[in-house]
Amino acid sequence: MSVITVERKILEKNDEAAATLRTNFQAQRLFVLNLLSSPGSGKTTLLERTLEQISPEIKTAVIEGDVQTDNDAQRIAKFKAPVVQIVTNGGCHLDALLVRDAVSQLPLDGVRLLFIENVGNLVCPAGYDLGENKKVVIVSTTEGDDKPLKYPHMFRVADVCVLNKTDLLPYVDFDVKTFRTNAEKVNPRLHFFELSAKTGDGVETWIDWLKKQIDS
Amino acid sequence: MHELSLAQDIIAIVKESLEPQAGVSLKTVRVSIGEMAAVVPELLHHAYDALIADTPLQGSKLDIAIIPVTAICHSCKKTFGLEEYEFLCPNCQSSDIEVLTGDEFFIKDLVVA
Numbered sequence: 337m338s339v340i341t342v343e344r345k346i347l348e349k350n351d352e353a354a355a356t357l358r359t360n361f362q363a364q365r366l367f368v369l370n371l372l373s374s375p376g377s378g379k380t381t382l383l384e385r386t387l388e389q390i391s392p393e394i395k396t397a398v399i400e401g402d403v404q405t406d407n408d409a410q411r412i413a414k415f416k417a418p419v420v421q422i423v424t425n426g427g428c429h430l431d432a433l434l435v436r437d438a439v440s441q442l443p444l445d446g447v448r449l450l451f452i453e454n455v456g457n458l459v460c461p462a463g464y465d466l467g468e469n470k471k472v473v474i475v476s477t478t479e480g481d482d483k484p485l486k487y488p489h490m491f492r493v494a495d496v497c498v499l500n501k502t503d504l505l506p507y508v509d510f511d512v513k514t515f516r517t518n519a520e521k522v523n524p525r526l527h528f529f530e531l532s533a534k535t536g537d538g539v540e541t542w543i544d545w546l547k548k549q550i551d552s
Numbered sequence: 553m554h555e556l557s558l559a560q561d562i563i564a565i566v567k568e569s570l571e572p573q574a575g576v577s578l579k580t581v582r583v584s585i586g587e588m589a590a591v592v593p594e595l596l597h598h599a600y601d602a603l604i605a606d607t608p609l610q611g612s613k614l615d616i617a618i619i620p621v622t623a624i625c626h627s628c629k630k631t632f633g634l635e636e637y638e639f640l641c642p643n644c645q646s647s648d649i650e651v652l653t654g655d656e657f658f659i660k661d662l663v664v665a
């Protein structure tokens with residue numbers, strides 16, 4: 337028996353591709369957000385509201401990740417934003433190599449803001465760097481205020497947390513304060529937004545924040 | 553699903569590492585996984601075993617070491633382990649802490665014969 341030393345990160349290919357993406361994004365002055373949530377939390381709806389309010393002032397592009405369909409890309413295309421769909425065929429997360437291919441298909445001339453809607457899943461996508469500036473975890477009020485404790489890894493790697501569907505708060509058993517306490521326990525640096533992508537309530541604060549990120 | 557693609561990544565690195573070593577037979581792949589790496593060891597074993605069936609790597613196995621979560625507090629300078637995902641210093645309750653270990657996910661070495 338003998339031992340061959342390896343000492344290599346298992347996700348090294350992804351990490352290398354992500355680092356290259358990050359360098360390129362920065363050179364193009366492109367601000368990139370990776371949107372993460374369970375299925376149905378409202379990622380696409382928030383994108384629709386955002387595009388409505390931010391373009392054409394700020395040229396925005398979207399990469400849609402989905403296990404099976406291109407429904408979300410069709411929803412986005414209505415807003416005339418450049419969009420590419422990645423269908424993962426069962427894959428539970430996007431990786432940097434998939435994003436690299438998608439980016440090469442996007443007309444990025446003049447684009448300042450890029451959203452990547454990840455596959456609906458609060459576990460696997462947490463481990464994959466996509467070269468983004470910020471990871472945004474979206475939770476809706478129908479999901480339970482203990483979500484951060486159930487998926488600590490995702491909340492720990494996130495920079496921003498959006499609580500969506502606040503219009504449903506009167507009808508669901510969801511305590512916003514408990515939710516924020518739980519999230520802050522796992523990640524004291526989280527930046528919070530509370531909004532309803534449906535009614536538009538609170539969306540303005542989110543838009544203002546986006547604009548500030550792009551300017552800086 | 554996740555573990556399947558991770559097992560593929562492991563096998564790719566293992567094959568690369570074995571390439572210069574003609575004629576050796578792989579026994580064990582020693583992998584280190586941080587407690588926070590969101591990888592389920594059980595599923596990784598299953599995925600690895602399924603993928604190497606009927607390949608030259610058949611008969612080898614994963615040896616997984618779990619690395620616990622530790623952190624240092626920047627306020628009181630103490631180092632401590634974290635049982636729950638509560639990122640507060642147990643000594644002074646500061647949230648200004650830095651995780652030292654628990655995120656790892658790498659291949660340490662290969663045992664060959």
Ligand SMILES: Nc1nc2c(ncn2[C@@H]2O[C@H](COP(=O)(O)OP(=O)(O)O)[C@@H](O)[C@H]2O)c(=O)[nH]1
Pocket residue numbers: 373374375376377378379380381382456500501502503504531532533534535
């Ligand atoms: N009541 C309410 N429903 C919402 C809100 N945002 C999204 N939805 C609904 O939630 C469902 C899933 O939304 P979608 O954006 O497709 O979620 P995704 O899977 O995260 O992209 C759709 O039926 C949306 O209309 C909201 O703020 N309030």
Ligand SMILES: [Mg+2]
Pocket residue numbers: 379380381408453
């Ligand atoms: Mg969607």
Ligand SMILES: [Zn+2]
Pocket residue numbers: 625626627628629630641642643644645646
């Ligand atoms: Zn302390």
